[in-house]
Amino acid sequence: MVLWGCSILFKEVLKLKDVNKSYPSSAHEEILVLNQISLKLSSKGIYLILGPHGSGKSTLLRISGFLESPSSGSVAFAGRDLTEPESQERLNLIRNEIGFVPPYPSLLPYLTILENVMLPMVRKNKFKVLEILKSIGVENNGSYPHQISVEEQQRASIARAMVNDPHILLVDEPTSPLSETGANEIMHILRDLKKEYTIMIFTDDPLLSKYSDTVFKLHHGVLEKI
Numbered sequence: 001m002v003l004w005g006c007s008i009l010f011k012e013v014l015k016l017k018d019v020n021k022s023y024p025s026s027a028h029e030e031i032l033v034l035n036q037i038s039l040k041l042s043s044k045g046i047y048l049i050l051g052p053h054g055s056g057k058s059t060l061l062r063i064s065g066f067l068e069s070p071s072s073g074s075v076a077f078a079g080r081d082l083t084e085p086e087s088q089e090r091l092n093l094i095r096n097e098i099g100f101v102p103p104y105p106s107l108l109p110y111l112t113i114l115e116n117v118m119l120p121m122v123r124k125n126k127f128k129v130l131e132i133l134k135s136i137g138v139e140n141n142g143s144y145p146h147q148i149s150v151e152e153q154q155r156a157s158i159a160r161a162m163v164n165d166p167h168i169l170l171v172d173e174p175t176s177p178l179s180e181t182g183a184n185e186i187m188h189i190l191r192d193l194k195k196e197y198t199i200m201i202f203t204d205d206p207l208l209s210k211y212s213d214t215v216f217k218l219h220h221g222v223l224e225k226i
């Protein structure tokens, strides 16, 4: 497999400290979605965040990827505290260091697979994209998403997250639209990629634990290492 991931090692890739997140639930009330979450990811590997629907997984993903700020607490990347929103440094970080794999379906239906995967690439390089697609087993790069299998779409979605050589891959429910066989295929790909990336997978499927180096349980917004 050709791996394009960046090889610089940070002592502390991602650090969340005492993160709380609440949203207004009515004019006068708020719901606490994330409750005092502290988390430190310092090496490559697969970190699984396991929790049922509504437990706060996608909220935690957005905060870990600097797409959203916590209500209180701090979020740092490679020792740089970037909790404050709207800084240029934070935008650069989102673009260059973090690869997002959103929940299915995430490919744009009116672009081919190749066009979808190239879309977020900062320095366009078709050769590199074709190599990435080949390395993770996507053959039909001229097809539109509806013309290929759901599993191949998920592979392409992972490829799209890799094009800017990020340090972290944040993967939201990668196996939820798939059969057990398809889910295992996708997890084999992520297992290969963990040599190059710090991968956070957010899922409600406990079967993914066997592919993971570290498993956390998220329950009502409380994170616990298991």
Ligand code: ADP
Residues within 6 Å of the ligand: 023, 024, 033, 051, 052, 053, 054, 055, 056, 057, 058, 059, 060
């Ligand atoms: P999961 O991904 O585990 O299903 P989410 O993080 O999507 O959980 O949601 C957790 C809780 O936070 C849910 O009750 C959801 O309604 C609420 N929530 C998430 N995002 C928002 C938002 N932008 N505004 C208000 N409530 C939200």
Ligand code: MG
Residues within 6 Å of the ligand: 057, 058, 059, 172
């Ligand atoms: Mg979710």
